[in-house]
Every structure is written in C-alpha cells, then in structure tokens.
Amino acid sequence: MAVPSRKSASANIARPRRMFFVTTKTYMGKCLLQSDRHAALLIDVLRSCVADGHFQVLDFVVMPNHLHLLISLAECTTVEKAMQLLKGRFSYRAKRELGFAGEVWQRGFSEVRAEGRENLERYRRYIAQNPVRAGLVRDGEPFPWCFETLKKQKAQRLKPPPLRNDIGTTEVMPCYEA
Numbered sequence: 001m002a003v004p005s006r007k008s009a010s011a012n013i014a015r016p017r018r019m020f021f022v023t024t025k026t027y028m029g030k031c032l033l034q035s036d037r038h039a040a041l042l043i044d045v046l047r048s049c050v051a052d053g054h055f056q057v058l059d060f061v062v063m064p065n066h067l068h069l070l071i072s073l074a075e076c077t078t079v080e081k082a083m084q085l086l087k088g089r090f091s092y093r094a095k096r097e098l099g100f101a102g103e104v105w106q107r108g109f110s111e112v113r114a115e116g117r118e119n120l121e122r123y124r125r126y127i128a129q130n131p132v133r134a135g136l137v138r139d140g141e142p143f144p145w146c147f148e149t150l151k152k153q154k155a156q157r158l159k160p161p162p163l164r165n166d167i168g169t170t171e172v173m174p175c176y177e178a
Contacts, residue, residue: 017056017072017073017074017075018072018073018075018113019058019070019071019072019073019113019114019115019120020069020070020071020073020079020111020112020113020114021069021070021112021114021126022067022068022069022070022071022083022109022110022111023066023067023068023069023109023110023111024067024069024083024087024105024106024109024110025065025066025067025105025106025109026065026066026104026105026106027102027103027104027105027106028103028106029065030065031064031065032064032065032100032104033062033063033064033065033066033067033145034064034065036144038098038100039144039145041090041093041094041098042062042067042090043062043145043150044093045086045089045090045093046060046069046086048089049082049085049086049089054077054082054085055072055073055074055077055082056072056073057069057070057071057072057147058070058071058072058120058124058147059123059124059127059146059147059148060127060146060147061127061130061131061143061145061146062145062146063130063131063134063136063145064134064136068126068127068130070114070120070123070124070127079111083109083111087104087105090104090105091104091105127146127147128146128148131143131146
C-alpha cells in the first residue's frame with residue numbers, strides 16, 4: 001500500500017498553543033497612549049506582529065497609560081519574546097514616525113496563563129470593562145481602542161481611524177493608575 005502524500009510540511013502542522021493575559025505599562029505611568037496617533041500606531045504594530053505570525057490576539061484594550069492583551073502563542077514562542085517584539089517595534093516606530101523622544105515602556109510586564117473557557121471569558125470581561133472603570137466611557141458605550149470596537153467596524157466595512165502624522169497631539173501627561 002502506498003503512503004499518502006502530505007499536503008503540508010510537518011513544521012506547519014498545528015502545535016499546542018498557550019494563552020496569556022498580559023499587561024504592560026508606559027514609562028512612569030505617562031498617558032502616552034491617550035493620543036489617537038499613538039494608540040493607532042500601537043494597534044498597527046499589533047496587526048503587524050499577528051501578520052508576521054508571532055502571536056494571535058484574542059482581545060485587547062489600549063488604555064491611556066497601559067495595554068491589556070489576551071494573546072495566544074505557539075509552543076516555540078515565549079511570552080517574553082512576544083512582548084519584547086511588540087514593545088520594541090512600537091518604541092522604534094513611535095520615535096521614527098511620530099518623533100517621540102522619550103522612554104516609552106516601563107521595564108517588564110505582568111502575565112497570567114489563561115487556561116479554560118471560564119478564565120478566558122473572565123479576562124475578556126476585564127478587558128471590556130477597563131475603559132468603563134477608568135471613566136473613559138459609560139457602560140455599553142464603544143471604546144475606540146479595543147478589539148471589539150475595531151472588530152465591529154471591520155464587520156461593517158468601516159475603515160479604522162487613520163494613522164496620520166499631521167493631526168492629534170504627541171503631548172504626554174501623567175495620569176491615573178487603572
């Protein structure tokens with residue numbers, strides 16, 4: 001009996017994935033990400049990391065001074081490597097494209113392994129409620145810099161907010177801890 005041919009290389013066969021709830025903060029809690037330009041750039045960097053196959057994003061919210069992510073990593077990728085890539089790309093592009101001249105991120109990040117449907121849903125609720133708890137939107141109102149809002153815009157074939165260098169502000173002010 002002939003051995004059937006494989007349609008994919010063994011290296012491309014799905015490997016077990018791990019999910020993490022990750023939080024990283026801006027340097028000294030400055031509200032760097034309150035600017036539409038910075039928030040849009042961070043989302044563009046997230047998209048590029050996903051497109052390059054570094055990780056999958058299950059949910060996120062970009063807050064004025066921090067980022068919450070729910071990500072899925074392949075077995076061969078560490079959460080440290082994923083965050084180093086994300087933070088490094090954003091820092092580089094913020095300096096090059098937006099002329100930002102300071103420190104962007106505080107050192108390190110926090111992560112929790114997200115196992116099971118119940119935990120995933122708990123982290124998704126936390127992410128969805130973070131702008132409400134911070135007083136940025138009322139309960140039920142869309143927050144522009146989160147996964148769900150951008151997903152709905154895409155489903156309605158609306159374009160995401162433009163990433164332009166001629167609008168908005170790059171002024172960074174200290175802000176609350178949420």
